Amino acid sequence: MKQFIKSMVMTTAASGMLLASSVMAADQSIAVVNFQEVMGKIPQTAALMQALEAEFKDEKAVITQLEKDIKYYQEKKKRDGALMSAKEKEELDKKLATLFQDYQVKGKALQEKAGQRQNEETNKIVALVRQAVDNIAAKNKYDVVLSQQAVVFSKPDLSITDKVVEQVSKLK
Secondary structure: OHHHHHHHHHHHHHHHHHHHHHHHHHOOOEEEEOHHHHHHHOHHHHHHHHHHHHHOHHHHHHHHHHHHHHHHHHHHHHHHHHHOOHHHHHHHHHHHHHHHHHHHHHHHHHHHHHHHHHHHHHHHHHHHHHHHHHHHHHHHOOOEEEEHHHOOOOOHHHEOHHHHHHHHHHOO
């Protein structure tokens, strides 16, 4: 009997704590924001992509030309290989190997450089988005703002995504 009373007291206490925590959570104001949607809709993202495209245009042109040269010499080898001497084939193979190595080195360098620049610029945009989220949260007195990706379900009226897009779009 003593054991039964003890377990009932513990169960009642645990239930009370759960009820109290859910009541406390009910007093909190929560919002949800979809960061991917924000990044896709704001004009800064499109401007970033255009700026990066312009910045690396010349290097991309060099790589594109290397691709064309490699393709040309591969087709030439395939087309004229039967008519070439062993020395001509060897020279063509060396030329192809050199072009392909150059292509790989320049392509990797461009990819790394462009990735680094994109990360730098994206971090600036993310800072603007976070600033907008902070401003909206402070203005509307939200206790918690969650990422849409971290939430299984939320009511559509909890979303502040459009407000964030609107506010970030006004910033430069």
